[in-house]
Amino acid sequence: MGGCMTKKLGERLVDAGLITTEQLELALKRQKRCGGLFGSNLVLLYMITEDELLAFLAKSTGVKSIDLKSFPIPERVLKMMTKGMVEKYNVIPVAYKKPNTLEIACADPTNIAILDELSFITGRNIVPLLSTYSSILEAITRYYSGVPFTNGSSAPQECTDQQIVLSETGHKRLGQLLVEADMIQPHQLNRALKRQCQQGGVIGRNLIEIGAISEQKLKMFLARQMGVKEVNLSQVFFSRELLEYIPLEVAEKYHVVPIAAKDGELSVACLDPTDFSILDQLQFYTGMKIKAFLASYAAINQIIDQYYRSIPLGKENPAESTPSITISTDL
Template sequence: MADARLGELVVRLGLASEDRVRAALTEQDRTSERLTSLLVRQKIVDGRLLADAIARAHSLGRADPATIPVAQDARRFVTREWALSQGIVPAFVDDQTLIVAVTDPMSGGPLDELSFRTGYRIRPLVLAESDLPALVQRVFGDAPPVTVGTPSTPPPPDSRRPAQSVPPKTGPTRVSQAPAAYLSVRPAQVEDPATLQALRQLAATQDQAALEIQALFELCIERGLLSRREYYDRLERLPE
């Protein structure tokens, strides 16, 4: 819906023909590329001209990547991957409002998500597509860029450990248990059949919980809530 509204705005302002915008929307449905990115990449609309038009239509300010204030900790709100994929770059906090540069303020979903995750109100400034890389570089520094849609290269297998998990609630009392990988007593060391069976059941439950936690982290990575590198760094900091 937001992409359709943006397309209507482009046609209404005479920035591109209806046929070209309709073709771009069809391509956008197929590839899931942001419409502003697609319009500029295919040279249907000039990026800065489009940003000026969006800003005027919605009475919003413009974001200049060279002059917009950028807080030193602005990168803590999102990952570089998320900023590039969504076209949204946090800049600074003013009172209880997070000022962000955004290529398409009409795409409310990602902005609502950012507000929910940070607890701040969001005030968007319109950023031209062609200015997105420069502002991302200002905010995230010299960290190597991640190509959107390309998985990050994981560390070698020997540097990974399964995430420590907390088993699901089975009643009014939640019992914290170590995952199977950290059990101090192994099933092979136990001779009593009843105890052995209990240990095996505990290990199976903990392995399942670990898989569920890993699946949750993978979903967070896919949604851009954290990067794979942050995930592995967190695993490295788990207590021995």
Template sequence: MPEEPSQRLVLVHADEHIRASVRAALGESFHITEHHDTPSLLAILRTAPPAVLLLNMNLQREDAFPLLRQLSQSPDLARTVIVVLTSASDGELSARARHMGVADVIEKPFDLDGLRTRVADALSYRRFVSRGRHRIGTVLVRGSVITQEQLESAIATQKETGGRLGRILVSEGYLSERELVDALAQQLGIGVADLSHLAPDAAAVALLPRDFIMRHRLLPLGIDERDRLVLAMTDPLDVVSMDEVKLRTGKRVRRLVCTESGFEEAVSVFLSSRGTLRKTTEGSSEPPPDAALALDASVIEDVDALISDAAAMQASDIHLEPAVDTLRGRCRIDGVLHELRRFPPHMAPGITSRLKIMGGMDIAERRLPQDGRTSFETTDGRQVDLRLATIPSLYGENVTIRLLETSPTIPSLSDLGLTGAALEQFETAARIPEGGIVVSGPTGSGKSTTLYAALETINTPDRKIYTVEDPIERGIDGIIQTEIKEGIGLTFARALRALVRADPDVIMVGEIRDLDTARMAADAAITGHLVFTTLHANDAAATIYRLLEIGLPRYVVAAAFRCVVAQRLVRRLCHHCRRPETLSAERWEQLGLGPAPAESVDVLSPAGCRRCFGTGYLGRVGLFEVLTLNDALREVITGGGVATDLRRAAAGAGVTTVREDGVAKVLQGVTSYAELLRVTA
């Protein structure tokens, strides 16, 4: 008969399926007591503290961290290992929970072996720390640094208030900081970092943000000969912080112990308020290395100002272009590039390195293209996601930065510029539970935004919606979004193959790039799923024939796809400064509308003002062609017709082309004649 487990585990979770999984994973190792929710949890735990508390918790809720604080500070639970199960977390929330005493944060769904291993690891770590505390006390008593009575008094205080034993001993005045760090160094077999005689390396400091350094009480000093990050730590037993450093930097860690006062002084001397290394030397004739340039306060301020200015101007991209005598900064506003500013050529290495550090790229690699990403807070407090890409060029590295709002409002289809019959046809196609919808246009024509808007219209609790994207440009609540990672083999085709087995109602495939992806998207559309995707094509008819060129049979295209939307983006006239203009007969005919009317046609044109930064335009609007495949159009496809035949049949069915939609918006004063020709000529 198997031996009854001696250790108790308290499980708090409302989902019976999760509770059953935990029982299956941990039932042999623990005696499990189950609770459905958290009311009166603290009182229950105090009566019989368990070895492990496995707690389901949404870390994004306002009441999550107050409860964790109560649990971690309860003297009765000093020996209880707290493990959080969550489906709503991120690195910062997890780190905050661990810093409050949570041993581990496990995201759902989890596999049974992984849960078993991580709970065992958390329990082993807590025992290690507990034994370490007693060894610290023993070392101090045996060395006559403190008395046995002082140790017992500090342990009693620890049970009441929580916290590290060493810090309590110092705060009670039983020993000095230096005596404490010497004892820790002796116990752990590590060195002591005397920060009054050590200067941190700029490249090492750049690996971690200031708030992380301050929160975890550790200071990067340099990289040793074994490529380990050397850390001065006030608490060298803080394994959780070391794990966080490994995750953030990708480097192994060598720890040294330092005093609290030494840490505070080093931070004030060496670290600026931005988390960068202060200048400590004057008058050097040698130019500093790129890492040091990247941490120069003036470089940081210039980079921050450039990004903040571009974000304020609603730019979608920033381009930093090195030349023989300058570094030119341009930004793309409403689809058009504008010069923002120029930098002296000697600033190019520092600015490039600063951006590479922000994006988590290798600052020493200048020969190969690199990609990175980061979040950025502008000077007016907005959060912006940055996607960075570098590419070598003749005079240095060209850097492109894509700016994405972290919480943008998804516009409606009508906000995008869809109106009348085109809007009605698109919305009707999106409400039918099966079939394919393709949005086409050149790069930067707003295809992804149109797909997001369409998904938002059908994002209801009774639908399961998946997306496969490269990259994910914005998160949508209630939708499962997967980002392509071709470096590890996660392609559109592979992800789509997995999604069709995951009980989807709606699938969005970011782009059809090959026959495998096209075939699987078509199969999904035919077998009862609503499928959205995009293609690069000039108009709706060309989109159909692009699918044929990829390799799909005509009968499959005709059967699988229900609607094709072709689009372009034009700039909206700034309504603060737009001015009237008379359209000449010659210009009227250039629009393809036949002979000019006898009376003059008044339209609006750009002027330029402060609100639109002198461009005359503010924002963009879509031009759309919506082609719904009916029986007649399907016969053209299956009968061997070419794109011209399909265009002729679509015109006969009353389909409005992109150019015709643009003309309507010119006559309505939404955009200008010149802008329409620029985009659709």
């Protein structure tokens, strides 16, 4: 039944002109191989943005959306679902209403199979509310793993035009340099910064999401103009010992993977090595000095899929604990 509902969502997206039939088939193949929700697979393949998918689902289903960053979830409600459950189904409980109704945030309210399964497991009537995959993931990380938001607060910060203009964070510096290089326009930077304030994520990823710049052009800029080194993740050996430096929830939240560890220094691959706020968070979390290398969003996600989610980590070569890496500045 779940597959039918997934297919139905895909067909509706095709009918709406948001994806092609070829993209539908590719996303279904990836879902079969890697798991996850159909919608999140579309997003990870850059076939649709989270904002576009959210708007489509809200309009086509009539399901209300919820802002998880500004909605406080009571502890007693969180206890109604285990960490394993929310991670498996990519949902999070948000409210309980008597006599026996549990409201949950989910990325695909059309997946009746998951809703029925959750109703059976919890013994409660399940009412879905709509949210993005990344927002749910961030909420799961915050509430179930104790990893705070990047801004260090449980509540979202106000984001004003004046703050955007005056900000001198790593995010802003990258944006300003892209504007000065005529890679993006000032209004695109402001739009991306506002989206970042609302939904989080690195500024580079937000610029890509709004269509201001392609990932390839951003990589070229970071590598050639800012001297950032690129790592070839296909030539990195990912041992259990290495992966344990950064757990799955942190890797997914910040979209980074560890690539080497030596003498108190942890090398990581990320989309934006100039994002100092994330690097600071990783340094605080690991207690190690962080050295960042450039890798594509797709390459990082493939490593997370392959080593964190799909393949048991007990099959590595026990004699090798630190990987050798190949650095490339040639894009």
